[in-house]
Amino acid sequence: MSIGCRDLRVRAGHREVLHVDALDVADGSTLAVLGPNGAGKSTLLRALGLLLPPRRVTGEVLLDGRPATVDGMRSAVAAVLQRPILRRGTVAANVASGLRLRGAGRAGSLARVAPWLDALGVAHLAARDARTLSGGEAQRVSVARALAVGPRVLLLDEPFAALDAATRADLLADLRAVLDGRRTATVLVTHDRNEARALATRTALLVGGRVRGLGPTAEVLDRPVDEDTARLLGFTNLLPPDGDGPRRVARPEDCRAGPDPVAGAVRGTVRRVVGLGEVTRVDVDTAAGPVMCLHPGPAPAVPSPGGAAHVVASATRALGDGVDPVRPPASPAPGTGGSAGRVRSGRPR
Amino acid sequence: MSIGCRDLRVRAGHREVLHVDALDVADGSTLAVLGPNGAGKSTLLRALGLLLPPRRVTGEVLLDGRPATVDGMRSAVAAVLQRPILRRGTVAANVASGLRLRGAGRAGSLARVAPWLDALGVAHLAARDARTLSGGEAQRVSVARALAVGPRVLLLDEPFAALDAATRADLLADLRAVLDGRRTATVLVTHDRNEARALATRTALLVGGRVRGLGPTAEVLDRPVDEDTARLLGFTNLLPPDGDGPRRVARPEDCRAGPDPVAGAVRGTVRRVVGLGEVTRVDVDTAAGPVMCLHPGPAPAVPSPGGAAHVVASATRALGDGVDPVRPPASPAPGTGGSAGRVRSGRPR
Amino acid sequence: MDVLLDGLVEALRLLATGDEDTWAITALTLRVSLGATAVALLVGVPLGTAVAVARFPGRRVLLAGANTGMGLPPVVVGLFVTVLLWRSGPLGAFGLLYTPAAMVIAQAAIATPVVVALVAVALQQVDPDFRVQMQALGATPLRAHLALLAEARLPLLAAAMAAFGAVVSEVGAAQMVGGNLVGQTRVLTTAAVLATSRGQFALAIAFGLILLLIAFAVNLVLTVVQQRTAVPR
Amino acid sequence: MDVLLDGLVEALRLLATGDEDTWAITALTLRVSLGATAVALLVGVPLGTAVAVARFPGRRVLLAGANTGMGLPPVVVGLFVTVLLWRSGPLGAFGLLYTPAAMVIAQAAIATPVVVALVAVALQQVDPDFRVQMQALGATPLRAHLALLAEARLPLLAAAMAAFGAVVSEVGAAQMVGGNLVGQTRVLTTAAVLATSRGQFALAIAFGLILLLIAFAVNLVLTVVQQRTAVPR
């Protein structure tokens, strides 16, 4: 089954927190949604699942190309919300509850969930009171519960956030294997570009409630169109343009700060040097803004704070211009200051 | 201020979920705690903060080497629990609530929290009802609230789990910079080895409620002592020993599966091949167990499932033997099956 | 003070000797109160759920009404119901006045606002995302609401107990619409009032104690059920 | 039915003409009921908090007791308190019987179990980690409990309203310990009972309506406060 939307807008407390012109997730494919905190990812997921109060939403959600009805959506969808919300009762009962809520019998549902308990590594917890679980255990149960339903539309909101790294890697492969065999349309909200790469054929970049990039995952992740998406994709350093060309961006791990001026280097002043274990972070203030360099090793040969430094980037991307115009952020809420109401891209200042 | 414990044991529902012989976090230093889901990390953090019901805990928690009193602990500690738990009211009031709960006046606390709202990128949300925040925004508020207290002991339970990648990177550096200037003892629970590297001088590996490795971060992360810690540290492939030597482990990204037998290769059968975007995962069943290879690129030259394959690892680690004996897992809860009660390392089966 | 002691002794004597009248009165008390509580739950739970989860104009006023309704004076309710059931009243034809049915009606009217108000606030305390998550698993509105009620069963049981407590203890309405007729509509509270007005204080206290005893039995069962579902701490 | 209409007209007349007796009775009703509610909250909130958060032997029995206490028959409470306040009783020396103070005592006894039971279940509904997080920010036990109460103010206000409703509407205890003395202990419920037994049904209904009116005013304020703190959905 495919899912999509047209001119979808969501309001929250006098603000428009989401406005998506069009989005389509085909039968059997997965769309990753990447965006900074507060971008509206969870809102988008809920809007697609018809899980928001209708009065807050305008626009259309499509199932197989036709406007979705609430009943149609309920029977098609299973969603994992960002916070695992479990019911009173045992873990097994919780994993079975998706089936139970769809009217399946108690015994039948319990039998059908056993493989999912296994797949998510919570079989040993089956009889446990769900309220005694650890954070990661609860999240696994929440994921198992959605998968057990065998939905035609699967909505996942950061489903791996609380999982340990090894399990996350395993689950990524397991989930991909499960989905590969099905016609399920999946939307995956994530902060992890690797998860997007591993699971999603297409990726949408969401910033300030607007889609700022949409296309095949590899392309989207490698082609920031503006400052915000660059930051989102790890190209946090904004470099001056080469002559008249577009602005360039670079990843911190591709930047090095040195004492000597070299060809193509950007001049600046060292603000701070922070040792981060096996790497050292050097923040340099340049005319184009702050630039962050990650040097391997504990003590690179860089000037101390206050000294002059020259930053060289070994790999850069040009920002696309005019491709996807940067829209103004959602208008500020009445009564709050203009800047306070701005949807931030999450950078602490 | 330093914090530590001696012979700390925590029971939950008839099981012992944690047993730590000794742990010490010196003045101004940071200890990372790594472990799979359900290992007891959050339990350890709460036990150290005297935040568990006393009837569930035995053993001693030390503050500056002396047994901690509840009052002493309350005045020293600030903790960020795994789930952000905010109060009714505005974001600003929430960030101020740590100070308020310690008896500071309303106006004074509100003034003192402004820089922390800024530092965590939530200044624009200051007047917002805390119950309308997105997941990541709530987590930022929760972190800001703890830091605003200026605690002498800081307990952080996966504080960056819901943050977007760029913010996480910034915050890591910011936090390190803040802590560097203080005498705060910090315990950081995390699933991310990079966070441990960036923030922690020492790292403890927790599996099944027991400490399985403890020492300088770089050392601990690079020297798995047993299967469980190997898996935890990303060395998920267990390879047969070289002759009489210790067992060897390898990271999936260091393993390649090929059709041809080469020197030192391990023979096996391909179970599945899963495309994960820019990499392809090849699972091979060998005599020593399943081995996972991550090949760069979409279509490596590997046999199809069922075919014979040979796995070569470009880098391996020998498992330490006898260094830190693998203890039996906590005894199963009475009334549950033996295997069900076992503290699992979280691997889905 | 000896009156209290005498009352205790009298209560034990009545229970021990299996005094027939006492048993009949006790049985009727239980029947009427449980019946009224059941009616109040049937009406009040859906209403309370609507107030908690739906948004409609007048929601707050309805809730304020329910909250006020917790203070509906039983005598006034009794009087209203009596007037309705009078032979000359609109429902007079049914001849319900001075029957247990009339008492159930009046007491249900007293208990329903209690149920509405407490159910509404109970459901509002549940994580607002709970219902969303249930819908996100395919629950129809009805099933989602049932799941919500199941999740809030701790305060729901408290609401049921408050409603039961309100009706089992009240006397104004029971007296007025029931008439306190021996063997027909006399319940423990009205019997206690009568004993008091006869100056038989010990007997009045004995009836009161028996009332508390059965209320305690009912509530002990409900409390154990309720607390079994409480979060283990 | 016209009795109800007459009652409405009478109520409006009493309010409009500012009938002095009616005002005095209304004022006393408010004073006594609010006083009793305040006492019940002072005693019941700490007790309910203890039942909700502490673990001690007999906790469930205490809770079952409080739940039962929601069904304390006002007449029985009235009788108990009367016996205590009798000249021959242990507290007789204070001469409190047939004074508003006695009514406050009796009504507080009626309302306290309501507060205990509803506060306990209200606090149990709050995320069990809430208190932990407060302590984890340095809260002393007292401050942590206060934060918990603030967090649960939605159901706490409902508890307060239930308690107020229980006392403002009851008549058994008010009658017995107050004696329904004109100008001294006559409140709206006892006045309504007297009017009923005098056959002045319209007047009784008028008193009932005035009672509901003030209860509604009190509760509308509390409901607005309460619902302002509800989670926006």
Next chain:
Amino acid sequence: GAAPSAERSLILATTTSTQDSGLLDELLPAFTAATGWQVRTVAVGSGQAIELGRRGEADVLLVHSPAAEEELVAEGTAGQRRLVMHNDFVLLGPAADPAGIRGVTAVEAVARIAAARAVFVSRGDDSGTNAAEDGLWSAAGVAPGGTWYQETGQGMGETLRVASELGGYTLSDRATHLAQRDTLALEVLGEGDPGLLNVYHVIEMTTRAGDRVQPDGAAAFAGWIVSAPAQELIGGFGTAEFGQPLFTADAGRNPATPGG
């Protein structure tokens, strides 16, 4: 006696009929004005009123249950018992009068009601009215019981209401009936029978009943209510509203034949 003090107050236990009829509302302000004593009136059933006296919880009683009163006086805790007033009981029933009691004597009437098994609603609360009714049954040699005999255990007003709604007979004091007759479907079917007198006495309690009894207060009230000004108030009460007095003042007459 002693100079009246504004702070002094006494407890009067009386029957609901004196309060429900409104008589006390007229008497007590006059008493307070005359003597300075504040009165706390506890209007309850006669049984409870006498029990409160017996326990020393009331200083003075104004009741109408002669047999119980004499019992109390015989116990020795009470002081003087003096006749105050009387009114009379009336036999009420539906206009159709199914048992045919119109015009017959009271004893004959209850015998016919029993024989016809017509609904009779009794107060059944040991009140003075209830005691008078019991007297009629025993005089008629009937032990009432069965489904036709209903006991409300409530006050007069409520009992009248039940009788009216059930279409039954009942015995009521005239004052309460007069006050409520407009809302009742009951007619006076028997009255004026000497067996239907309702006699009120005032009884002073003494410290023998309890330490805190105030005999001086009791004496003040009892002395005042049998005094001429009070008796005048009683004799005139109700004329304005009902066109006839509700009570007959009896102070100083022969206790055995009030009204005679």
